[in-house]
Amino acid sequence: MSKIETHTISVLVDNKxxxxxxxxxxxxxxxxxxxxxxxxxxxxxxxxxxTIVTAGDETVIDQIDSxxxxxxxxxxxxxxxxxxxxxxxxxxxxxxVTDDNKKSQIIQLVEIFEGKIVTVFKDEFGIEIAxxxxxxxxxxxxxxDFGEIKLARSGRVALSREKEFYTDLQSKS
Amino acid sequence: MSKIETHTISVLVDNKxxxxxxxxxxxxxxxxxxxxxxxxxxxxxxxxxxTIVTAGDETVIDQIDSxxxxxxxxxxxxxxxxxxxxxxxxxxxxxxVTDDNKKSQIIQLVEIFEGKIVTVFKDEFGIEIAxxxxxxxxxxxxxxDFGEIKLARSGRVALSREKEFYTDLQSKS
Numbered sequence: 001m002s003k004i005e006t007h008t009i010s011v012l013v014d015n016k017x018x019x020x021x022x023x024x025x026x027x028x029x030x031x032x033x034x035x036x037x038x039x040x041x042x043x044x045x046x047x048x049x050x051t052i053v054t055a056g057d058e059t060v061i062d063q064i065d066s067x068x069x070x071x072x073x074x075x076x077x078x079x080x081x082x083x084x085x086x087x088x089x090x091x092x093x094x095x096x097v098t099d100d101n102k103k104s105q106i107i108q109l110v111e112i113f114e115g116k117i118v119t120v121f122k123d124e125f126g127i128e129i130a131x132x133x134x135x136x137x138x139x140x141x142x143x144x145d146f147g148e149i150k151l152a153r154s155g156r157v158a159l160s161r162e163k164e165f166y167t168d169l170q171s172k173s
Numbered sequence: 174m175s176k177i178e179t180h181t182i183s184v185l186v187d188n189k190x191x192x193x194x195x196x197x198x199x200x201x202x203x204x205x206x207x208x209x210x211x212x213x214x215x216x217x218x219x220x221x222x223x224t225i226v227t228a229g230d231e232t233v234i235d236q237i238d239s240x241x242x243x244x245x246x247x248x249x250x251x252x253x254x255x256x257x258x259x260x261x262x263x264x265x266x267x268x269x270v271t272d273d274n275k276k277s278q279i280i281q282l283v284e285i286f287e288g289k290i291v292t293v294f295k296d297e298f299g300i301e302i303a304x305x306x307x308x309x310x311x312x313x314x315x316x317x318d319f320g321e322i323k324l325a326r327s328g329r330v331a332l333s334r335e336k337e338f339y340t341d342l343q344s345k346s
Contacts, residue, residue: 010325018201020210021194028191036213037193040262040328043313049325086291086299089213090263092332114289118259119334126259126332130303140216152183152222154327155213159265159299161292 002057006035007081008158009065011050014073015041022071023050032056032064036155047075051158084161090154091136092118093127097147106146113139175230179208180254181331182238184223187246188214195244196223205229205237209328220248224331257334263327264309265291266300270320279319286312 013019020039027034035053042049054064061079068077080087097103103125110117110127113135119126129139133156143149186192193212200207208226215222227237234252241250253260270276276298283290283300286308292299302312306329316322 017204017206020207021197021201024194024197028194031190033190034193034212036211038209038211038327039207040209040326042326043317043322043324051325051327086265086301088263088265088291088301090261090303090327090330092259092261092330094332094334116287118261121334124334126334128259128261128303130263130301144216149216150332151216152224152330152332153213153215154211154224154263154330157263157265157325157327159267159323159325161267161294161297161299 002059004055004057005061005081006053006055007061007079008085008087008156009052009054009068010078010080010158010160011052011068011074012042012076013048013050014075015046015048016073019048019071019073020050022073023052023068026067026071027054027064030063030067032060038155038157051156053156078160080158080160085158086161087132087156087158088130089133089136089156090128090130091140092152093129093140093143094150095125095127095143095147096123097125098123102146106143109139109142115139175232177228177230178234178254179226179228180234180252181258181260181329182225182227182241183251183253183331183333184225184241184247185215185249186221186223187248188219188221189246192221192244192246193223195246196225196241199240199244200227200237203236203240205233211328211330224329226329251333253331253333258331259334260305260329260331261303262306262309262329263301263303264313265325266302266313266316267323268298268300268316268320269296270298271296275319279316282312282315288312
């Protein structure tokens with residue numbers, strides 16, 4: 001059996017009723033897993049852009065790519081996985097903390113990870129952080145030690161890079 | 174007829190096959206529009222969190238909220254619209270530009286909007302920006318004057334705020 005790999009697939013669609021239901025139905029009907037999905041209108045209001053993260057072996061991924069391309073209102077399918085691409089995610093995190101020492105540690109952690117404190121009220125912070133999925137995983141793990149958190153993540157957004165040998169400027173964390 | 178309003182709905186679901194297809198199917202089957210949708214696993218790997226942005230008059234929104242709650246594997250539906258909440262979005266933008274003067278103007282624009290240049294290669298920049306949807310709209314509009322852009326947006330992520338009278342710390346732009 002071939003190796004299970006995570007794939008990031010970018011799908012450009014006509015912004016018509018039911019296109020998301022057809023895409024989601026393709027995955028669920030065939031038992032393919034969706035790890036994350038984002039969909040949003042593009043600059044052209046007649047089109048939407050999806051980024052889907054899924055996992056499977058080579059056969060399954062080939063089937064997904066090919067079946068997605070055949071769906072009505074799907075314009076373009078790009079499997080970015082073995083290409084040069086940028087991938088980022090956004091998270092909003094709410095944390096409840098009463099201890100003043102912990103509060104300053106949290107503020108430092110947010111600075112190190114280049115996040116932003118977007119709301120503050122007595123014993124609660126609202127934090128915004130963007131970056132690679134593994135950076136956000138680390139941040140959330142570290143933050144969870146300080147108090148109860150509530151989390152909303154965007155799922156991954158990705159863009160292919162036309163040229164090879166790009167520099168991907170790493171975030172500090 | 175009552176007023177058409179944009180609503181942000183947060184949906185916590187069991188992370189089971191087909192739950193996204195059921196949610197998307199509910200919207201398309203009844204002709205409700207989805208403006209953006211994000212879905213991602215939570216810290217608890219058995220659960221996923223969706224943020225859906227939709228528009229409709231009061232009757233339609235009431236129907237959406239109530240029908241979502243009745244779906245299998247849907248644990249909790251929160252319509253955040255008339256509550257205190259934080260809403261953010263992430264965009265990745267690729268821009269092609271050859272003129273050196275334009276390049277420095279782009280770098281300044283990225284600084285003003287608190288974005289990040291995440292890749293660079295000869296005549297192309299890759300930019301990451303997070304913030305409210307209207308801030309990202311503005312940034313993209315300004316950037317598009319400098320050259321051809323390619324855009325991937327995450328759709329909105331939202332978190333309710335338990336307490337009233339929060340300070341929402343504005344971004345500079």
